[in-house]
Each structure stands twice: as structure tokens, then as C-alpha cells.
Amino acid sequence: MxxxxxxxxxxxxxxxxxxxxxxxxxxxxxxxxxxxxxxxxxxxxxxxxxxxxxxxxxxxxxxxxxxxxxxYNPEEQITVDFLRRRVAQAVQLRQVFDPELTNAYRLINSEGDGLPGLVVDRYADVLVAQIHTAGMERLRPLLIEALMQETGAQGLLFRNDSQSRKREGLDIEEPMIGAGTVPDAVTIRENGVYFTVDCWNGQKTGFFLDQRDKRESLRKYARGKRILNCFSYTGGFSVYGALTSPDTTVTSVDVSAPAMEAAQKHFELNHVSPDAHEFLIADVFDYLEEAVQNGEQFDIVILDPPAFAKTQNTRTNALKAYRRLNTLGMQVLRPGGILLTCSCSGVIGMDDVLGVISQSAQRLQRPVQLLESYTHGVDHPIHIAMPETSYLKSIFCRVG
CATH class of the missing domain: 2.30.130.10 (PUA domain)
Incomplete structure (x- = not known):
């Protein structure tokens, strides 16, 4: 023993x-x-x-x-060697990525990688970690050692600013370096597309890595099309769309002015002139209602909002918001156009999202073909016994 x-x-x-x-x-x-x-x-x-x-x-x-x-092993002590083994297993899984094409991914996905309460994203040679629980907080010194030894990263930044820390009795922290050096911005490759990540100030850890495979899937629909990207943040979907053809035009809408500025820089980083595209700072619901009144029509509409519901108590209102959003999105979508609709609310399931699409379509009396559905990418594994830790749903549809 x-x-x-x-x-x-x-x-x-x-x-x-x-x-x-x-x-x-x-x-x-x-x-x-x-x-x-x-x-x-x-x-x-x-x-x-x-x-x-x-x-x-x-x-x-x-x-x-x-x-x-x-x-579950009584012989396994919780030491730095234990943490190194878990990190090494996580690193091995992420070797599915071709580093020439993709050098940014979720490295540790909490329970999915056997380290509950810990999230670590890798951006090139920089790690950005979030500790959500008191148990992981106590292990922080050992975690730093294990992560740096097993990844060979140049720097580790802690972004412990999640409100969930308060429930654990932990302080909300300013970003702080755990090891090495972390620059103000890191340029990453994702499926051969380039982005600049603000690890210190960006949302979450700086970039939404969980939509990588959906951004890649968008390409096959986007060539030569007029695209509307709602809640566009720093323009991930927008850049992928614009890269498909010089004839493709993208309208990006987000309430954040800094995000819009970053989106335009991402176009330039990928040698696409922002001048041929629109970048609008606006509330998405307000923009869509005005676009409906003006008779605007797009070939592709992307709806990727922040979480509308974080607890069961807010679920009913969230479903109303999703229905309103999808109804507006369909109204500015030309017949035969592609709708990509997403939800990152953990208490909203895939069946809920399909129900929202169906209800919006019935209200508008428009037929819908379900084309593709996605959850998390390979770097966001979900523990098979814990489906409740799954949160992301993304669905491509054709709306008649």
C-alpha cells in the first residue's frame, strides 16, 4: 500500500x-x-x-x-509525478495536430483530461492556465513544474479571473506569470490561418479554440458568398470565410470595439484587405432587427453568441433568447442559405438547440435541412461518464 x-x-x-x-x-x-x-x-x-x-x-x-x-488507484499518490503523467497523456493526445498547420489548442480540459478544476490552452510556445477549484489551487506549485517540464513551453500565464473561483472560496486574480516569459501578444496558426492572441486581456484565455473544426467546416460553404457573422469577437469565422475567395464578402457584428479592431488586424495578417468587408460595432439583436426591416439578405448567417444560460434558473429565458436570435437570423437568410447556429450554454442540450431551430423555422414557415452537427473538437475531450461537462453545440442547416 x-x-x-x-x-x-x-x-x-x-x-x-x-x-x-x-x-x-x-x-x-x-x-x-x-x-x-x-x-x-x-x-x-x-x-x-x-x-x-x-x-x-x-x-x-x-x-x-x-x-x-x-x-481510483490507491497506490497513486498526488505528487508532481502524478501531475506529470496526466500532462504527458494530454500532450500525447494533442499530437494529432500537424504543428505546421496548427500550433494552438486546449492542452488540459479539466475532467476530460483527468485534472478537474484545471484548464490550460497552448498558444505556440505559451501556456495560459485557469484554476477554478481550491484543490487545484493547492497544487499550483506542482502544476507549474509538471506543465513546464512536460510541454517545453517558454512561458506560463495564469488567468484566474473566473467568477467560479468565488464559489470555491478563492480570490479573483489579475493575470500573473507562473513561469518563464509571456509576451503581450502571440501569433498562432490554426488550420493554416493566422491569428494574434492577447493572452493577458482577451476573453477566457485569449481565443475561442473550441470552434476550430467549425471554422474549418465553414470554408466549403463560403466561396463567393455574402456572409453575416454575429457575435464575431476577433473575427475567427470571418477570416476563414473571407479567405475562400476574393468574391466572398463578410459582415462582422460585435458590441466590442477592441474586438472589431482585432478582427480587422486578423484580415490583414492573412493578406486579406479589410476594406472589402464590413465591421460593425453594434448589439446583435438591434442590428438584426434593423436588417430585417431593411430587407437585408445574406447567403450565410453565423450565430455564435456568448452563453445565455449558466444555471438551470436562467434556462427558460435563455431558450426564449435563442428562439428570438434564430428567428431573426433566418429572416435575413436568403432561401437556400446556410445557417450556422451555436450554443455554449451548458444547461442547453443539443436537443434544445434543434428544438429552437425547428420552432423558429415553423414560425417563419420555412423548411430546414440539418446538414452537420458538432460538439467539441479533439482537444476538448469529455469524460464519458460525465456528459454534463459537455457544453458546446454547433449546427449547420440549409434554410429553404
């Missing part, structure tokens, strides 16, 4: 069944009593009601998810 002895917590009878299926969360109601002598974020052993070892994870009495599992 392990020479290191961890404190332990016992489960109520029959509460280890989900763990036997591989789930990595234990809710506070499953514990017989709060474990003693365990600091917030401290590692402990989980035992069944009969005293049998079940798993090892870290503990937080302040949250509904009391324990997050790190290993």
Missing part, C-alpha cells in the same frame, strides 16, 4: 455507484459526515460505507461538489 496516509471521508450506503461508473464528482449529500482535519482543497481518500477504498480526490466543504476525484 501507499506509504502516504491521507485523511478519509466515508460515503453513505450505495452512494459509490456513480463512482464505479467513472464519475469524478461526489456531492456533499453523499458523505456520511464532513471529514475532519482536512483543509479546504486538501487531498483525501474516499471510502465506501463498509470502509473499502473507492477513490482519492480533493475536498471543499464550501461547495455542493464536495470532492473531485483525481484517481
Amino acid at each position: 501507499s506509504s502516504v496516509h491521507y485523511p478519509s471521508a466515508s460515503l453513505k450506503p450505495h452512494r459509490d455507484e456513480s463512482l464505479q461508473g467513472g464519475h469524478l464528482w461526489i456531492f456533499s449529500g453523499a458523505l456520511q459526515q464532513p471529514p475532519r482535519w482536512v483543509e479546504i482543497g486538501g487531498v483525501l481518500d474516499v471510502k465506501s460505507a463498509t470502509g473499502k477504498f473507492v477513490a482519492r480526490g480533493y475536498y471543499n466543504p464550501q461547495t455542493d461538489i464536495a470532492i473531485r476525484i483525481l484517481t
Whole structure:
């Protein structure tokens, strides 16, 4: 047995069944009593009601998810070697990318890579990490060592500014370097397309890597078309579309002026003149309502909004917002045009999104053909026993 002895917590009878299926969360109601002598974020052993070892994870009495599992192996101690093994497994998976074409990807996807509470994105030779839980926060020094040793990165930046840290009893932090050096901006390649990432100030870790495969899929529809990209941020979909043909025109709409400025720079970075395209700073709903009134028509409409719902309490209103958005999007889409609609709300499922499309189409009395549906890319693996950690839905349709 392990020479290191961890404190332990016992489960109520029959509460280890989900763990036997591989789930990595234990809710506070499953514990017989709060474990003693365990600091917030401290590692402990989980035992069944009969005293049998079940798993090892870290503990937080302040949250509904009391324990997050790190290993089911009683011999596996939570050391820097453990973290190095997990990081090495993650690095191996990302070798599916041709570095000549793509050098930016999600390196650690929390539970999907066996490190709950940790997200790490790689941008060329820079790592940008987000720690969401007290357990991972306690492991930060070991994480830095493991990440730098296993990746060979030049620098590691922590973007611990997520509001979820407050629920864990953690402070919201300013961006800080964990190791090495991190420049103000990093130029990356994605499917041979170039972008500049602001790791220090950009949304999330600086770029939305989870839409890479959808941006690539857009290319086959975009040649010579008139494209509307709503919630365009720094123009990811816009650049892919514009690159397909000099005859392709793209209108990008976002409420953020800095994002619009960055989008134009991305066009220039890929040797596409921004002058032939539109970059509009506006509320998307306001823009679409005006476009409908003016009779605007596009060949392709892209709807990639921020999360409308982050909790079950906001789900009903979120579905109303998605219906309104998709109805407006279809109204500015010419007959036979392509609609790409997305949702990154975790409490909204793929069936919900399909329902929204169907309801919007019925309201407008327009037939819809479902062409392609996507969730996460290969660098955003989802633990098979934890479908609730899946959040992204993207659907290509043809609207008659």
C-alpha cells in the first residue's frame, strides 16, 4: 500500500455507484459526515460505507461538489509525478495536430483530461492556465513544474479571473506569470490561418479554440458568398470565410470595439484587405432587427453568441433568447442559405438547440435541412461518464 496516509471521508450506503461508473464528482449529500482535519482543497481518500477504498480526490466543504476525484488507484499518490503523467497523456493526445498547420489548442480540459478544476490552452510556445477549484489551487506549485517540464513551453500565464473561483472560496486574480516569459501578444496558426492572441486581456484565455473544426467546416460553404457573422469577437469565422475567395464578402457584428479592431488586424495578417468587408460595432439583436426591416439578405448567417444560460434558473429565458436570435437570423437568410447556429450554454442540450431551430423555422414557415452537427473538437475531450461537462453545440442547416 501507499506509504502516504491521507485523511478519509466515508460515503453513505450505495452512494459509490456513480463512482464505479467513472464519475469524478461526489456531492456533499453523499458523505456520511464532513471529514475532519482536512483543509479546504486538501487531498483525501474516499471510502465506501463498509470502509473499502473507492477513490482519492480533493475536498471543499464550501461547495455542493464536495470532492473531485483525481484517481481510483490507491497506490497513486498526488505528487508532481502524478501531475506529470496526466500532462504527458494530454500532450500525447494533442499530437494529432500537424504543428505546421496548427500550433494552438486546449492542452488540459479539466475532467476530460483527468485534472478537474484545471484548464490550460497552448498558444505556440505559451501556456495560459485557469484554476477554478481550491484543490487545484493547492497544487499550483506542482502544476507549474509538471506543465513546464512536460510541454517545453517558454512561458506560463495564469488567468484566474473566473467568477467560479468565488464559489470555491478563492480570490479573483489579475493575470500573473507562473513561469518563464509571456509576451503581450502571440501569433498562432490554426488550420493554416493566422491569428494574434492577447493572452493577458482577451476573453477566457485569449481565443475561442473550441470552434476550430467549425471554422474549418465553414470554408466549403463560403466561396463567393455574402456572409453575416454575429457575435464575431476577433473575427475567427470571418477570416476563414473571407479567405475562400476574393468574391466572398463578410459582415462582422460585435458590441466590442477592441474586438472589431482585432478582427480587422486578423484580415490583414492573412493578406486579406479589410476594406472589402464590413465591421460593425453594434448589439446583435438591434442590428438584426434593423436588417430585417431593411430587407437585408445574406447567403450565410453565423450565430455564435456568448452563453445565455449558466444555471438551470436562467434556462427558460435563455431558450426564449435563442428562439428570438434564430428567428431573426433566418429572416435575413436568403432561401437556400446556410445557417450556422451555436450554443455554449451548458444547461442547453443539443436537443434544445434543434428544438429552437425547428420552432423558429415553423414560425417563419420555412423548411430546414440539418446538414452537420458538432460538439467539441479533439482537444476538448469529455469524460464519458460525465456528459454534463459537455457544453458546446454547433449546427449547420440549409434554410429553404
